[in-house]
Amino acid sequence: MKKILIIGGGSIGKRHLKNLLFLGEKDIMVVEVNPERANTLGKEYDITVVGSIGEAVNKKNFDIVFVCTPSVYHLENALSFVEQGCDLFIEKPLSHSLEGVDRLVAVVKEKKIVTMIGSNWKFYPLFQKMKELLEVGVIGKVLSARCESGQYLPDWHPWEDYRKGYSANKELGGGILLDSHEFDYLTWFIGESVKKLACFSDRRSNLEIDVEDTAAVILQFTGGTIGEIHLDYTQRFPQRNFEFFGETGTILWDATLKKVILRSKESGETNFPLRDNYDLNNMYIEEVKHFLECIDERKETNTPMERGASIIKLIQAAKESSEKNQIIFVS
Template identity: 40%
Template sequence: MPDTRHLTPEIASILRRPFLVLGAGSIGKRHISNLRHLGVEHLWVYDPQAERMAEAQARWGVRPFECLEEALAAGPYAVLVCSPPVYHILQALAAARAGAHLFIEKPLAASLDGVDELLAEVETRGLRTLVGCNFRFHPGLQQLRALLAQGALGEVLFARAVFGQYLPDWHPWEDYRRGYSARRDLGGGIVLDRIHELDYLVWLFGPVAQARGLVVHTGSLEIETEDLAEGWLRFQNGVTASLHVDYLNRRYTCRAEVLGTEGTAWWDFGSHSLRVYRAGTQEEQTWAWPRYQVNEMYVAEMAHFLRVLAGEEESLKDLRQARHILETALTLRQSPNPWEVP
């Protein structure tokens, strides 16, 4: 059990309240484990696949429910929506109407349908929300954001975010062609699946003013959804950025580059490092976290959610910001494609 001696009374009270997790797939199980680690005493779960609930019950002692209605009628304090994206809004609306605070995994939804209705429901009821944004808790990106705030790179002119990973390697224990990433009906596809890159770019540079994308279905993976996308962004503050995401790269790649008038920064998730070159001194500085474990950012995300619920912190990504990011991602995916060259 975690050390609870230094918890505020508000957090201590929240840890005794029931949390319901909707969806016990890989991300649902990660959040269940981390909430238990953080000291949440009453964890409930609903998943239409009974074997998933049985596993969660055996590993973490959660209380399983046979249907969503029964789970919500039991009165959860907070609900974590960890199901496929196509179900996010429907389940979040039901939870909000039951009076539960919300954590919704990324992406917020598979479309904008129902998003404004959910937003109105949450604001009318005064519910607290957080939408999945685990990369905002990585120390390298946090350090980069702090340096940008200090003006360490001068005026930022351009940024680029890149992600690539071979989809069959994501969850090698299951058939990737049956997972939500591969299926249109569940809200899959690389653009929404890897909304992480767009998310942290918005966190670094603010709202997007213009967006255009090139989305490709190569056919090489036997899936229904797009497996490669390029995006071009213009932020309201004038920064230009590009992003690349794919299900195809046989070598895991997750990195970003930021160019300013006084220097350049390179962040790499694979090595958990950040390098900054300063033109004035012609020197390069490196920050590295060689012992960093990926789960640390998910634990930090859940700890932040607890503090949001306690009223100790403002949500790092509430529904309004998540709506803007989703709308931008959908703009990238729905851009006229292909562009004809005369």
């Protein structure tokens, strides 16, 4: 039985705990600094919850660590466990900056650690369908692509004060650019590295935050494809979508439509709907299953540490572009 430690008992830490228990893992401990939350987790799931990492390591040695804290603490939380040989799951983004990332990557390589950066949407059936369609070339060469993710920040977790969350606070690694999903998924879909990018970002709303709430990024990939990413904390009606424009057709996914649409001159429009009653938690379960299977087989996950580092480099390039008002060459 694997000995698992979850650092951070907030919403995503609790989700991973619940899913690990569902998958049959029983030897799990959680570190949670909030006493009220810690007490609730311990009672609800009948597990040991401690108030610090030091207290956890004094109790036992661990095989696997899940880091589910604000991104500013990720590397600090991860490094000592990786040095001890623990396999590592870190929620996205890998970190809030590049400082210390190369050292962590080097230790991971040296110790042959299995790592994974949180990327749950890669296990969503419609994302897998889009990836499949793109890989078999149903729309020919992809000429351009765009994606959008926007939602009003106070509505993300309406049960808590948005002003205290990590997304709203620079010192915790917040800001819409560091909500790194779209950078990861767009580059995953295209299957190429980014050559150069330009970004405009700013705090455009009256939200009580000290980070950017709106960003527009234009990227050129090494193969020539041009991509656009729009991100914001301001839309009162949530939007999330991807579009790929190829030589012979278009692929579209929109979260509100719950389907992938393939349009081509030859075959017209084909719909690939999400199956009825699909539970979004299933993609988180599949994500953790993939991680555990890779540990058992000692093979690389679909989003290893180096992948996470490359996404942070993109985000930092976007920030630099916005600050300097210039195009940044990435690779």
